[in-house]
Amino acid sequence: MADKLDSQTISLGPIGPALLKIGVIVGIIGLAAAFMGSYTTELKSERFYLSYLVNFAFYLSLSIGALFFILTQHIGRAGWSVVVRRVAEAFAANVALMFVLFGVIFIGMGEIYSWTDPDRLAHDTILQGKEPYLNTPFFLVRILIYFGVWILLTQYFLKGSVGQDSSKDPKKTEKMQMVSAPGIPITALTVTFASFDLLMSRDPHWFSTIFGVYYFAGSFLAFFSLMAIFFCVIQSKGLLKDAITVEHYHDIGKYMFGFTVFWAYIAFSQFMLIWYGNIPEETVWYIRRFEGGWETASYFLLVGHFIIPFIVLINRFVKRIPALLATIAFWILLVHWFDLYWIVMPESLKGHVGISWIDIACFIGMGGLYLAGFAFFMGDKALIPQGDPRLEESLHFKNA
Amino acid sequence: MATTAVQEIDNTSNDASRRPTLITGDLDFKGITETVCGVAEAPSAPKIWYYLMAISVLALMNLFAMIGYLITVGTGVWGLNNPVGWGWAIVNFVFWVGIGHAGTLISAILFLFRQKWRTSINRFAEAMTIFAVMCAGLFPGIHVGRVWVVYWMFPIPNYLNMWPQFRSPLLWDVFAVSTYATVSILFWYVGMIPDLATFRDRAKDKIRKFAYGILSLGWRGSSRHWSNYEWSYLLLAALATPLVLSVHSIVSFDFAVSQLPGWHTTIFPPYFVAGAIFSGFAMVITLAIPARKMFHLENIITIRHLDIMNRIILATGSMVGYAYIIEFFIAWYSGNAYETFAFINRAYGPYWWAYWTMFTCNVIIPQVFWIKKFRTSPMLMFIISIFVNIGMWFERFVITITSLSRDFLPANWGYYTPTFVDVLTFVGSFGLFLTLFLLFCRFLPIVAMAEVKAILPEAHAHHHEEDH
Numbered sequence: 001m002a003d004k005l006d007s008q009t010i011s012l013g014p015i016g017p018a019l020l021k022i023g024v025i026v027g028i029i030g031l032a033a034a035f036m037g038s039y040t041t042e043l044k045s046e047r048f049y050l051s052y053l054v055n056f057a058f059y060l061s062l063s064i065g066a067l068f069f070i071l072t073q074h075i076g077r078a079g080w081s082v083v084v085r086r087v088a089e090a091f092a093a094n095v096a097l098m099f100v101l102f103g104v105i106f107i108g109m110g111e112i113y114s115w116t117d118p119d120r121l122a123h124d125t126i127l128q129g130k131e132p133y134l135n136t137p138f139f140l141v142r143i144l145i146y147f148g149v150w151i152l153l154t155q156y157f158l159k160g161s162v163g164q165d166s167s168k169d170p171k172k173t174e175k176m177q178m179v180s181a182p183g184i185p186i187t188a189l190t191v192t193f194a195s196f197d198l199l200m201s202r203d204p205h206w207f208s209t210i211f212g213v214y215y216f217a218g219s220f221l222a223f224f225s226l227m228a229i230f231f232c233v234i235q236s237k238g239l240l241k242d243a244i245t246v247e248h249y250h251d252i253g254k255y256m257f258g259f260t261v262f263w264a265y266i267a268f269s270q271f272m273l274i275w276y277g278n279i280p281e282e283t284v285w286y287i288r289r290f291e292g293g294w295e296t297a298s299y300f301l302l303v304g305h306f307i308i309p310f311i312v313l314i315n316r317f318v319k320r321i322p323a324l325l326a327t328i329a330f331w332i333l334l335v336h337w338f339d340l341y342w343i344v345m346p347e348s349l350k351g352h353v354g355i356s357w358i359d360i361a362c363f364i365g366m367g368g369l370y371l372a373g374f375a376f377f378m379g380d381k382a383l384i385p386q387g388d389p390r391l392e393e394s395l396h397f398k399n400a
Numbered sequence: 401m402a403t404t405a406v407q408e409i410d411n412t413s414n415d416a417s418r419r420p421t422l423i424t425g426d427l428d429f430k431g432i433t434e435t436v437c438g439v440a441e442a443p444s445a446p447k448i449w450y451y452l453m454a455i456s457v458l459a460l461m462n463l464f465a466m467i468g469y470l471i472t473v474g475t476g477v478w479g480l481n482n483p484v485g486w487g488w489a490i491v492n493f494v495f496w497v498g499i500g501h502a503g504t505l506i507s508a509i510l511f512l513f514r515q516k517w518r519t520s521i522n523r524f525a526e527a528m529t530i531f532a533v534m535c536a537g538l539f540p541g542i543h544v545g546r547v548w549v550v551y552w553m554f555p556i557p558n559y560l561n562m563w564p565q566f567r568s569p570l571l572w573d574v575f576a577v578s579t580y581a582t583v584s585i586l587f588w589y590v591g592m593i594p595d596l597a598t599f600r601d602r603a604k605d606k607i608r609k610f611a612y613g614i615l616s617l618g619w620r621g622s623s624r625h626w627s628n629y630e631w632s633y634l635l636l637a638a639l640a641t642p643l644v645l646s647v648h649s650i651v652s653f654d655f656a657v658s659q660l661p662g663w664h665t666t667i668f669p670p671y672f673v674a675g676a677i678f679s680g681f682a683m684v685i686t687l688a689i690p691a692r693k694m695f696h697l698e699n700i701i702t703i704r705h706l707d708i709m710n711r712i713i714l715a716t717g718s719m720v721g722y723a724y725i726i727e728f729f730i731a732w733y734s735g736n737a738y739e740t741f742a743f744i745n746r747a748y749g750p751y752w753w754a755y756w757t758m759f760t761c762n763v764i765i766p767q768v769f770w771i772k773k774f775r776t777s778p779m780l781m782f783i784i785s786i787f788v789n790i791g792m793w794f795e796r797f798v799i800t801i802t803s804l805s806r807d808f809l810p811a812n813w814g815y816y817t818p819t820f821v822d823v824l825t826f827v828g829s830f831g832l833f834l835t836l837f838l839l840f841c842r843f844l845p846i847v848a849m850a851e852v853k854a855i856l857p858e859a860h861a862h863h864h865e866e867d868h
């Protein structure tokens with residue numbers, strides 16, 4: 001048993017380098033095609049940058065979700081999740097790649113964020129009031145702070161956990177638990193302001209205090225969905241087969257269910273309060289999303305992001321059949337992507353939803369780079385934290 | 401009670417290589433039964449219990465007097481006037497509903513999260529929840545002015561063909577709070593049945609035998625009983641979980657659906673829920689520290705339990721702090737002059753003292769829980785929990801009063817001062833709360849014995865394998 005377990009968890013094996021190579025190629029082709037293709041559209045390169053922002057927010061949310069997952073598991077001294085944590089650590093470390101990918105947003109900032117436009121600023125008194133916050137240098141400083149914090153934290157947890165593989169030192173776990181405590185408020189604040197900056201400021205007049213929680217809810221949900229898919233695929237390649245059991249899928253599924261409801265709760269709170277208050281400066285954001293084709297898109301989010309996953313995931317058997325769980329997880333990732341598209345696009349694509357092949361190419365391209373980044377950070381590291389003192393507990397974990 | 405004072409044992413361990421023990425003092429199954437049943441079976445309660453009971457009943461009588469006065473004279477006896485039409489009654493309502501959140505969170509959500517430590521504290525936290533919800537329900541009930549038609553709050557078909565306003569969150573509150581009260585009572589009672597049967601089986605006199613016999617619903621402890629019991633417990637936990645979030649979300653709607661600056665903001669629902677859990681846990685600490693001392697439960701409600709609760713207080717207190725910061729930031733960022741003013745006014749206006757009391761008690765003081773000494777010393781955590789209780793009352797005061805007292809038109813501004821009736825009614829609600837809680841401690845199983853036994857090492861098959 002032990003030998004078998006070792007051979008399944010020792011590393012990604014040949015999958016790693018293959019993923020790295022294919023990922024980079026797909027990434028370059030996908031993003032280049034999307035960029036060039038955008039010139040065939042009405043919005044020209046703006047179309048590309050917007051699509052890029054949607055996908056950037058999407059893949060960033062996966063890493064953010066992974067970081068929150070690591071932090072919460074450490075602070076709760078969780079036993080069940082030890083076997084799935086290494087993969088989370090590598091996905092979280094991918095924020096470093098996202099930092100590199102931010103470069104394109106920096107280049108396209110002028111087309112993405114209308115508050116960068118000096119002409120608009122000159123005539124817009126509300127914007128002038130916000131200028132101390134919404135200006136390019138301070139924006140970049142903030143981005144540096146966010147990514148700096150995230151890279152430090154994710155590298156700390158990845159390195160600490162990998163170091164423990166050989167040292168088997170339980171003290172390291174105690175240390176990581178200690179770091180996770182301040183890690184949570186720091187991450188919460190940086191993610192909130194990052195969501196304000198990257199997404200909410202697309203409409204620089206609009207504001208919503210819950211926006212950061214909304215982005216967090218989607219991120220956490222998306223990361224659990226990613227795990228369900230990832231483990232299902234990797235087990236079909238013969239890896240982690242005995243380490244991750246149906247019991248772990250069940251718990252991942254429970255989290256997916258819980259955060260499906262949590263997302264809906266937050267989305268409802270935001271929508272209902274703005275709708276009920278009916279103050280023009282707030283409703284403007286939703287009105288844009290209830291006009292033209294966007295109306296259907298908004299109702300689709302209600303059904304696709306909440307009702308369907310809710311009905312499917314409430315069943316026990318779905319959570320205990322990996323292939324089924326991975327299927328609904330894939331659906332959740334798609335609607336989560338669409339949720340971000342729905343947040344970013346209506347300010348520019350008024351009156352029509354207009355998902356085009358550019359978005360798909362961008363999605364696949366950045367996805368290729370994201371998986372390559374994962375393979376890079378995973379390297380030849382073990383697939384489970386071999387030195388974690390609670391590994392045994394996790395391997396033998398059962399849902400009572 | 402025969403038991404002498406119990407030594408405090410520090411069972412908080414950071415050692416990641418093994419799970420620390422939850423129950424100390426070598427208590428076995430029998431020891432737990434003896435300790436918990438001893439509280440209710442002792443011929444007389446500890447002396448201090450009688451003193452506390454006397455004070456509580458006095459406060460309760462005062463509550464009745466104040467309500468009587470209010471009903472005979474009218475709501476004019478409160479400090480309500482234009483522009484502040486919602487005063488202490490609503491503040492107290494939200495305060496008590498908030499406190500009534502810890503019990504169900506501990507019993508339902510922590511149950512779903514497999515948190516074994518919940519077993520020592522869930523019973524009396526649930527009891528506290530129910531009593532707090534009763535206190536909460538009191539205030540809107542007496543606020544309506546014509547108390548004799550208070551049943552009009554419910555949508556009852558009537559000859560006037562008159563219905564409550566379904567679009568009003570105050571009506572949603574009626575549904576939310578009454579649902580919550582019903583499910584909490586059911587959950588509490590169902591969980592208590594096996595322990596009530598233990599009381600019945602140990603009862604010496606006829607009255608006790610009869611009373612506990614009725615309450616334990618013919619529990620015989622057969623495996624079929626246990627199987628049904630565990631299913632109903634799981635289902636009730638699943639049903640109660642969304643209620644933990646929904647009740648205070650809907651309470652927050654009372655404010656947030658309006659257009660009043662300081663009330664209308666989208667983060668209110670989760671922010672209120674975090675605040676509710678925060679205040680609820682603080683009240684659990686406030687009650688647990690004296691109760692475990694009075695009834696010698698230090699080996700069941702251990703330092704480790706208290707340590708974990710204090711961590712939750714720290715976490716939820718920080719969430720409330722997060723909400724304060726984001727609200728303040730967005731008030732500025734919105735560019736809305738009224739919104740910005742509402743927040744500046746809170747911090748530096750005529751109610752600055754309330755704002756800074758709130759901020760200090762809720763955000764700054766709980767930060768001492770980063771230090772282990774504060775999390776594990778009963779005396780220190782008791783003091784801090786009192787601060788949190790004060791802070792959370794002031795939070796509701798700040799939200800309700802500051803926004804109402806200065807709205808859009810300066811000509812409408814005013815300053816609200818409570819009357820002695822306001823103050824004494826609030827004091828009286830503590831009388832109701834503590835009287836019920838003290839009665840509960842004396843006559844019902846204060847700790848979920850059956851659940852605590854299930855987490856002892858003896859309850860697991862491996863334990864014996866290791867022994868032999």
